[in-house]
Amino acid sequence: MQDLDVNEITEAVIAQMATTPDPRLKEIMEAAVRHLHAFAREVNLTPDEWLKGIAFMTAVGQACTPYRQEFILFSDVIGLSRLVNVMHDAKGREATGTETSLLGPFFREKAPEIGLGDSLAKVAHGPEIVIYGQVTDADGTPVPNAEMDVWQTNAEGMYDLQAHDPSVMDMRGRLRCDAEGRFHFRTVKPLGYSIPMDGPVGELVRNQARHGFRPAHIHILVAAPGHRELVTALYFADDRHVDSDTVFGVSQSLVIDPKTGLADAPRADLPAIRYDFVMSRDTDGSGGRVGSDPSKLVPAGRVGSDPSNLMPAG
Numbered sequence: 001m002q003d004l005d006v007n008e009i010t011e012a013v014i015a016q017m018a019t020t021p022d023p024r025l026k027e028i029m030e031a032a033v034r035h036l037h038a039f040a041r042e043v044n045l046t047p048d049e050w051l052k053g054i055a056f057m058t059a060v061g062q063a064c065t066p067y068r069q070e071f072i073l074f075s076d077v078i079g080l081s082r083l084v085n086v087m088h089d090a091k092g093r094e095a096t097g098t099e100t101s102l103l104g105p106f107f108r109e110k111a112p113e114i115g116l117g118d119s120l121a122k123v124a125h126g127p128e129i130v131i132y133g134q135v136t137d138a139d140g141t142p143v144p145n146a147e148m149d150v151w152q153t154n155a156e157g158m159y160d161l162q163a164h165d166p167s168v169m170d171m172r173g174r175l176r177c178d179a180e181g182r183f184h185f186r187t188v189k190p191l192g193y194s195i196p197m198d199g200p201v202g203e204l205v206r207n208q209a210r211h212g213f214r215p216a217h218i219h220i221l222v223a224a225p226g227h228r229e230l231v232t233a234l235y236f237a238d239d240r241h242v243d244s245d246t247v248f249g250v251s252q253s254l255v256i257d258p259k260t261g262l263a264d265a266p267r268a269d270l271p272a273i274r275y276d277f278v279m280s281r282d283t284d285g286s287g288g289r290v291g292s293d294p295s296k297l298v299p300a301g302r303v304g305s306d307p308s309n310l311m312p313a314g
C-alpha cells in the first residue's frame, strides 16, 4: 500500500493507466490527468469548489438536447473550440486557403436546397442583401459545382433552432455552385446575438461580467470532391462586438461590409458582398469540421425526442 502525497498521486494514476492498449487514448488521458492535477494544486482546490465544478458539468450535460449543445457552447466561451480549430487548420489549410471559423452549435445537416439567386429567408423580415463570388482551389482554378451550406440568424438575431418550433428550418439552405464555381444567393442581414444565457454556461459568462454577444455573421460550409471541407463564417464589420466575440470566432480576413454599386454584382438593386472562397486540397481525409449537428451528439434513444424541452427564445 502506497502513501500518496499531493505529487505522488499523479504518478500513481498514470502508472495504473499504463495498460491502456490504444496509444492515443493513453497519451490523451495521461496528459489530462497531469494537467488536471496540476490545476488542482495550483488553485489549491477545496472540496466545496470541486463539488461546484461537478455540479456545473452535470448541469451542462443536463442542458443538452437534440437541439441544444451546451458542452460545445462551454468549449466555445473558454476558447477551446477556437484553439482546436486553429490547430486543425494549421495542418490542413494551404497558405492561400480561406481561413476557417467555428462550426458552432447551430449547424444542421440536410438544410433545404435552394437555387442560385434564391433567398435563405422563407419570409424576409429585414432588408435584403446579396452574397456572391467564386469557389477556387489554392491555385485560383475554379472548383466546379461545389456544394455550399449557409446558415445564420434572422434579422432579430435568432436561429431557427431557438424558435418555438425548432423542427422547422429557416434562414439556412444548401446550394450548388455552377460549373465555374460561381454562386450567389439572397438573404437578410443577420443581427449579432447573445449566446443562450439561460443555462449554466450563460450563468458562468454573467459571473465573469462578459457581454455574451457574438457579432453578426453568416456561417458557410463549402464541400467539393478532392478538397478539404471549408467551414467558415463571414463577420459584419459594423457590428460593435466584432473585436470582442464571446466565442473568439472572428479573423480579420473574414470581416465583410455590404456595398452598393459593385460592377459585377448579380443584383444592382441590393447591397452586395463579394467573397471568393479558396479551398485547400484534401491531403489526409480529416475533413474541416470542428463540431457537429447537435442532434448527432445525443444518445441514440434521445434523438427526435419531444422538442418541448428546448431552449427558450431569447
Ligand SMILES: [Fe+2]
Residues within 6 Å of the ligand: 104, 106, 217, 219
Ligand atoms: Fe453563429
